[in-house]
Amino acid sequence: MSVTHPQGFGAAGVAAGLKSSGGKDVALVVNQGPRYDAATVFTANRCKANPVLWSEQVVKDGVVRAVFLNSGGANCYTGPEGFQTTHAVAERVAEHLGAGAGDVVVCSTGLIGLANPREKVLAGTDAAYAALSTQGGDDAAHAIMTTDHVSKQVVVEGAGWSVGGMAKGAGMLAPQLATMLVVLTTDAVASPQDLDAALRAATKVSFDRLDSDGCMSTNDTVALLASGASGVTPSLPDLTDAVTRACTDLAMQLLADAEGSDHEIAITVQGAATEDDAIEVGRSIARSNLFKAAVFGNDPNWGRVLASIGTTKAAFDPADLDVAMNGVWVCRKSTPAEDPAKVDLTSREVTVTVDLKSGEERATIWTNDLTHAYVHENSAYSS
């Protein structure tokens, strides 16, 4: 049920002919009020898709009536024509709702440089509006899938209110938002300011710490809409907690479905002087193709972990590093310790723990292994 679990939301997912497979490719999520407060986070990539350029303007007043999403084409670097398609879609949704186009967020996903056929998208908009339902969350979640194998949905219950969410993303999963589209809904009463604070706190420790393949997308969007339909006003900490739980749950679903992955790897860096140091070190390991290929081969190659740590500016003593894999401390004080043969990497979930012994801070970065299937999927994606 995801985005339609909280009160005050309708959703739909329909097939508009954008995907060559004929599958569902247009989704619509409508906030039916009584309030229309919203917050968003977009990709940090300087090369942004047309829907992102549009939506950045839409959200400035903290009011969003609906989110339109399509798969089958990213509408990125498609020129003025592509921007006009985004605008036309927002206008069409607004007409149906009796609202202004400036209250409609638009998201697209698929290949960069591929224009979406405008008439098909507009026809899909009409069909999605006609299919709107308070039971439509599942259809919507399916319509935004690209290389995803499963839909990603979540519900978190509050006291008399709830948060629902859906996500898509399987590749280009990297920093400052894993590449993805996410719509979160809540029937809590919350101001745009509180929604923004809650959403930024939540994405900072969830999507921002997912680094599946180091590639940052041009289309990332996370939108949080609040209908106020429950009549309940949670405290900001309670709201933040619920949104964080929803985002973390969706992030783990993205990680588990990452393109071609055999392993989910949680890299925890402890003993860091600062949280930023912990994140930098974790990310450097998550970006090492050699380390990721070793995990794919079930090889506890801790030398590749140390080689990655050494490329960072974090505070540490190169002669005093500890590294554990799946709880076995294979390296202590930068020398071989427990026998790497004790490390069983056959399970899907792998943990790497690094102790920098330079402070009290810590952070976890999540990544995937580098597999034959990843190479295959990403060499064949557009053909």
Added chain:
Amino acid sequence: MSVTHPQGFGAAGVAAGLKSSGGKDVALVVNQGPRYDAATVFTANRCKANPVLWSEQVVKDGVVRAVFLNSGGANCYTGPEGFQTTHAVAERVAEHLGAGAGDVVVCSTGLIGLANPREKVLAGTDAAYAALSTQGGDDAAHAIMTTDHVSKQVVVEGAGWSVGGMAKGAGMLAPQLATMLVVLTTDAVASPQDLDAALRAATKVSFDRLDSDGCMSTNDTVALLASGASGVTPSLPDLTDAVTRACTDLAMQLLADAEGSDHEIAITVQGAATEDDAIEVGRSIARSNLFKAAVFGNDPNWGRVLASIGTTKAAFDPADLDVAMNGVWVCRKSTPAEDPAKVDLTSREVTVTVDLKSGEERATIWTNDLTHAYVHENSAYSS
């Protein structure tokens, strides 16, 4: 003949039992004078192997009598025992030469965390000294190979003097030196200061611009030894030119032999405001697994190029970028231009050209594609 082409050098390559294959695994290059001037560049990785920690001290006085190299084990993060092995090897070489251990550079390559059996290495040292020959360059070049498929050797002729060189490296090829061991020799008369200036200028535009897989090694060493045996003192520009040609030639040999690669990719960024901007943009593209997998699949996916450019801090207008692949301008002003179907990526050499339209500077970064064979080789390396 490589390192033994210039006058005044002996070299050898022998099997000391470090490699399980039984192949040659110990090399020795000896400067027979009359001068012993030298310069070196080491890895920028903060996690350095024992031989690097040792050799950094050796070269401080600008005098090097010999370079010992072994494959079969990196002697990195092997503790005090590992450092003592490095020291013992230098002592043994020095005894043979009647010199001090402080004039012997030591280089090791292979797995991190693997200690080299000291007695085998010392026996190999004796055998290598016994086999020293002015014809030994080829043997030495073969003895330093790890996952290399071919040995890398070069000779550049000056006017009455020459530069010879050998290199090893096939993976962990990345920034601030591609991961590798390189020994260059010359019979020119040159001061340590001039050798240092020439070597730094040469590596900056050759090895430093090679980014095969984004992984920086713990053992990188480039050593340049000058015997003065020709009696000719070239100008600094002439010396720099010859060393640069030797380094560039070896860098291209490393690129062509990179683990599992199907393509060599030259990424040229032009129209940059600064050379650093051009390098940053080129490197961001070279680090994109999605782009590299697309090239493996012969897919001219320029969207992945733009997505990489957008992650940098370089000066450019996101709405005004041009991208060519193999000379076909598939993207102009950040919109689709020539038909990507015109781009034939079946040849081994691929060019990507990016015009940032923000200045007059340019740089080329070289990388490889991301292939099934890369994943295979690096998941199976230590097993």
